[in-house]
Amino acid sequence: MIESFKHLEQLAAGRDVADVFLETDEQEHAVPAEMILEALRKRREVMRDCVERGKNGGESMGKLVGNEARLLNEAWQSGRTFLDPLTIKAELYALAVMGENSRMGVIVAAPTAGAGGVVPGMLLALEEERKIDPEKTVRAMVVAGGVGSIIALTASISGAAGGCQNEIGVASSMGAAGVAYMMDGNVRQMIHAAAIALKNTLGLVCDPVGGLVEVPCVKRNALFAVHGLTAAQLALAGVESAIPMDEVVEAMVRIGRSLPRGLRETAEGGLATTDTGNAIALRLKAEANQRRADRAAERERLAQERKAQR
Numbered sequence: 001m002i003e004s005f006k007h008l009e010q011l012a013a014g015r016d017v018a019d020v021f022l023e024t025d026e027q028e029h030a031v032p033a034e035m036i037l038e039a040l041r042k043r044r045e046v047m048r049d050c051v052e053r054g055k056n057g058g059e060s061m062g063k064l065v066g067n068e069a070r071l072l073n074e075a076w077q078s079g080r081t082f083l084d085p086l087t088i089k090a091e092l093y094a095l096a097v098m099g100e101n102s103r104m105g106v107i108v109a110a111p112t113a114g115a116g117g118v119v120p121g122m123l124l125a126l127e128e129e130r131k132i133d134p135e136k137t138v139r140a141m142v143v144a145g146g147v148g149s150i151i152a153l154t155a156s157i158s159g160a161a162g163g164c165q166n167e168i169g170v171a172s173s174m175g176a177a178g179v180a181y182m183m184d185g186n187v188r189q190m191i192h193a194a195a196i197a198l199k200n201t202l203g204l205v206c207d208p209v210g211g212l213v214e215v216p217c218v219k220r221n222a223l224f225a226v227h228g229l230t231a232a233q234l235a236l237a238g239v240e241s242a243i244p245m246d247e248v249v250e251a252m253v254r255i256g257r258s259l260p261r262g263l264r265e266t267a268e269g270g271l272a273t274t275d276t277g278n279a280i281a282l283r284l285k286a287e288a289n290q291r292r293a294d295r296a297a298e299r300e301r302l303a304q305e306r307k308a309q310r
Contacts, residue, residue, distance in 0.1 A: 021146035047120035054096025069095035094121030115171035117221035122175035144178035159206035162256020169201030172228040179232035193235035205263035207270025
C-alpha cells in the first residue's frame with residue numbers, strides 16, 4: 001500500500017509513476033495491470049462520448065443549467081473567445097460532462113459525480129490539443145486515480161463530509177497530477193502539482209442551490225479544470241508547494257470538520273440561501289409536489305378504470 005505522498009515519492013523515484021500504482025494495485029488486489037488499463041480505456045471512451053453528447057446542451061432536471069457547453073462551443077466556433085484553445089477545451093469539456101450529469105446521463109465519477117467534469121476536461125483537452133497518444137491519457141488516469149486513492153486514505157471525498165474542497169479540490173488535484181504525467185513530469189512535479197491545486201481550494205464550501213448538483217457545481221467544474229492546468233504548469237516550471245502534499249491533505253480534513261453544517265451539501269447556507277436561491281428551492285419543491293399529485297391522480301384513474309372493467 002502507498003501510505004502517503006512522501007512514500008510515493010520514495011517508491012517512484014526514477015520510475016514511471018503509473019507503473020508504481022499499477023504494481024501496487026496488482027499486489028494488493030491481485031488485479032493484473034492490463035485488466036486495470038483495459039477498464040480505464042473503457043472509462044476514457046465513456047468520458048469522450050460524454051463530452052460529445054454534452055456539447056449539444058439540453059435543459060437539466062432542475063431547469064437551472066444545461067446549455068453552458070453549447071453556448072461556449074458556439075462562441076468558440078464563431079471566433080468569439082479570447083482564451084487559448086487548451087483552456088477553452090478544458091472548460092468546454094468539463095461543462096459538457098456536467099451538463100450530461102445534470103440530465104442524468106452516463107458519466108465517470110472522478111472522484112465524484114459532482115466533480116466529474118474536472119479530470120476529463122483537463123486530460124481530454126490536453127490529449128487533443130497536444131496530440132498525445134490516448135494510451136498515455138489512460139496511464140495518466142492511473143496516476144490521477146492513484147493520487148485520489150492516497151488522499152482518500154486520510155480524507156473524505158464527500159462534499160457532505162467536508163465541503164466542495166473534498167470534491168472539486170480533490171478532482172483538480174488528481175487532474176493536475178495526471179496532466180504533469182502527460183507532459184513528462186517527474187514524480188516530485190506531479191505531487192507538487194497536486195498540492196498546489198488542492199491547497200488553493202481549501203475552505204471551498206458545498207452550497208448547492210435547491211439541493212441539486214447544478215448551481216454552482218456545473219460552472220465550478222469548468223473553472224477548476226483550468227485551476228488544475230495552472231497548478232500543473234507551475235509545478236512543471238519548477239514551482240513547488242511550501243507545504244508538503246500530505247500536510248495539505250491533513251489541513252483539508254481539519255478545515256472540513258470545522259465547516260458549519262450549512263456549508264456541507266445541506267443547501268442550508270451560502271448561495272443556496274440567497275433570495276434567488278430560496279426562490280428556486282421553493283419552485284423546485286412546488287414542482288415536486290405537483291409531480292407527486294399528478295402521479296397519485298394517475299394511479300387513482302387507473303384504479304377506477306380497472307374497477308369499472310370488473
